[in-house]
Amino acid sequence: MLTIGELASYAGVTVRAVRHYHAKGLLPEPERDHSGYRRYDAGAVIELIKIRTLAEAGVPLARVRELLRADEAEFAAAVAEIDTRLRAEIRERQRHRRRIARLAAGDNLALPREVAGFLDRLRALGVDERIIRVERDGWVALAAQAPGRVREWVARKQEQLAGSGLVDFYLTLGQALDRTGDDPRLVELADKLADYLSRIAEEQGERYVDDADIAPPLATLMDALAFDTVPPARRLIELLEQRGWTGWTRLTRVQPARGRGRAAGRADAAGPGGARAGYPPPGVTSPDS
Amino acid sequence: MLTIGELASYAGVTVRAVRHYHAKGLLPEPERDHSGYRRYDAGAVIELIKIRTLAEAGVPLARVRELLRADEAEFAAAVAEIDTRLRAEIRERQRHRRRIARLAAGDNLALPREVAGFLDRLRALGVDERIIRVERDGWVALAAQAPGRVREWVARKQEQLAGSGLVDFYLTLGQALDRTGDDPRLVELADKLADYLSRIAEEQGERYVDDADIAPPLATLMDALAFDTVPPARRLIELLEQRGWTGWTRLTRVQPARGRGRAAGRADAAGPGGARAGYPPPGVTSPDS
DNA sequence: GTGCAGGGCTGCCCCTGGGGCAGGGTCAAC
DNA sequence: GTTGACCCTGCCCCAGGGGCAGCCCTGCAC
Numbered sequence: 339m340l341t342i343g344e345l346a347s348y349a350g351v352t353v354r355a356v357r358h359y360h361a362k363g364l365l366p367e368p369e370r371d372h373s374g375y376r377r378y379d380a381g382a383v384i385e386l387i388k389i390r391t392l393a394e395a396g397v398p399l400a401r402v403r404e405l406l407r408a409d410e411a412e413f414a415a416a417v418a419e420i421d422t423r424l425r426a427e428i429r430e431r432q433r434h435r436r437r438i439a440r441l442a443a444g445d446n447l448a449l450p451r452e453v454a455g456f457l458d459r460l461r462a463l464g465v466d467e468r469i470i471r472v473e474r475d476g477w478v479a480l481a482a483q484a485p486g487r488v489r490e491w492v493a494r495k496q497e498q499l500a501g502s503g504l505v506d507f508y509l510t511l512g513q514a515l516d517r518t519g520d521d522p523r524l525v526e527l528a529d530k531l532a533d534y535l536s537r538i539a540e541e542q543g544e545r546y547v548d549d550a551d552i553a554p555p556l557a558t559l560m561d562a563l564a565f566d567t568v569p570p571a572r573r574l575i576e577l578l579e580q581r582g583w584t585g586w587t588r589l590t591r592v593q594p595a596r597g598r599g600r601a602a603g604r605a606d607a608a609g610p611g612g613a614r615a616g617y618p619p620p621g622v623t624s625p626d627s
Numbered sequence: 628m629l630t631i632g633e634l635a636s637y638a639g640v641t642v643r644a645v646r647h648y649h650a651k652g653l654l655p656e657p658e659r660d661h662s663g664y665r666r667y668d669a670g671a672v673i674e675l676i677k678i679r680t681l682a683e684a685g686v687p688l689a690r691v692r693e694l695l696r697a698d699e700a701e702f703a704a705a706v707a708e709i710d711t712r713l714r715a716e717i718r719e720r721q722r723h724r725r726r727i728a729r730l731a732a733g734d735n736l737a738l739p740r741e742v743a744g745f746l747d748r749l750r751a752l753g754v755d756e757r758i759i760r761v762e763r764d765g766w767v768a769l770a771a772q773a774p775g776r777v778r779e780w781v782a783r784k785q786e787q788l789a790g791s792g793l794v795d796f797y798l799t800l801g802q803a804l805d806r807t808g809d810d811p812r813l814v815e816l817a818d819k820l821a822d823y824l825s826r827i828a829e830e831q832g833e834r835y836v837d838d839a840d841i842a843p844p845l846a847t848l849m850d851a852l853a854f855d856t857v858p859p860a861r862r863l864i865e866l867l868e869q870r871g872w873t874g875w876t877r878l879t880r881v882q883p884a885r886g887r888g889r890a891a892g893r894a895d896a897a898g899p900g901g902a903r904a905g906y907p908p909p910g911v912t913s914p915d916s
Numbered sequence: 917g918t919g920c921a922g923g924g925c926t927g928c929c930c931c932t933g934g935g936g937c938a939g940g941g942t943c944a945a946c
Numbered sequence: 947g948t949t950g951a952c953c954c955t956g957c958c959c960c961a962g963g964g965g966c967a968g969c970c971c972t973g974c975a976c
Contacts, residue, residue, distance in 0.1 A: 362961095373971055384767050425724070688932075924971070
């Protein structure tokens, strides 16, 4: 008769594992001797080796129990299923490898390469670093919602950057950020921004300014991101709202509000401003879906 | 301000996961509102997306915490390490796939193919099914201890089967199993077995009969396996011992014991008999190692 | 007969990455 | 005021054991 330690060493497993298999019902509990020790017959070694063999082939213990008692056909079916699972696990890890390779290659932890390129270009053009941070965070959120469309949106943004005076917009905006609430030059800058928006809206159509069909909740989030990073933007928003533009992530024409004409909506959702002349374009999947 | 559900859906993770990340210290716990709800600012979305990005790339959560605060070099080193781990996991699963493929191909749950072939050959030669069961269990135990040598041992056994009258030995043994303790024909069979052993020992040398340097504890185990499966073998052992052979798995010459000349040793370790004329040959790794 | 080492016993907590549920509080809309 | 959707905490669960505590038991040496 064997002790648990002898059994384990014959079968090439740990004592702990043997007890575990007892607990899982894979290996029947043997008789105990007068002092409570488990005593095994030689056949237990064979059983245990079978269990080890299956376990080492990647069979989950729960299935080992079935397989030990399965007939030919059941066994074949189970093995096929386990192989399918193993293949899936391999594919998953291969996907993981590709992803971390991309992270290592410079994807700034959630930022696709194209976006990084776009941000680099803004930086090269002299756009204020705070604005770039806001842009980056916005793109991160956007990419998380609709990763498949980022490339297309970035391309469009790059195009705008090349053609439509968007650079001036960003530069003007950057200057505005350093004006305090009472600086008369802030008003001047707000005029300039409003002029720019109106001109673009006229040239390209209103949709060009607000063509990003970003789901409203996402736009709200991105507004909040911007305000948290660049608090002075709030004042700018008020000034722009008096000049006929509301929203920040998404810019929309409104009736110029003279006094305190805050639009309805929750929290910081509304209020004019304008870093992104409509974050890229279309079809963001709603975060509710 | 966002609720935990909004945060989770913006970042594309479950609420449960967000709480888990709090518990793990990956994401700082935010302020609570008057009723105890967590309230997040927009920046938390960005943080959470970073966490998700790393987690989806197969980075263990414990390392995500470090990586979020790592500089370029640390990040690269960590990524390299993670990639190494992923590759190892892939290789492990590929090994698993090969193993279960072999199981499905007929390896009788721990029996290498060569052994199965050997057993089939015994069966074809008309060897008693009980002996085949004993053989099989012995090989299972043996293969578990020294899988790399099984092929070589089987080849040797096959060779003996072809040349040295081993077949007769097995057949004689099979007949012996059905004789009860008092059957005179059992004595006759014992004589025949002893003659065979002596002849082989003379022709091939003593080592050929007991050339399996199976570690003694393993031999003991295999003896026990045999006696459990085929109890009548015990009587045969006694008769053989009177004729100068002791052991079962490993056969050794002894002084013929006339009366009750039991050899010393624990339990069922000793006692003559002889299914395997020395289980194959050499170098079994001790189960104690 | 006594001491010591090396087992064996049970039971509990730990790891990953959360899932699921219970039992209760809260919020917003109808 | 009620309903349904959220939110809270806390607990148990999955695989495959590892590790430790606290205790008992055995075998061997002296």
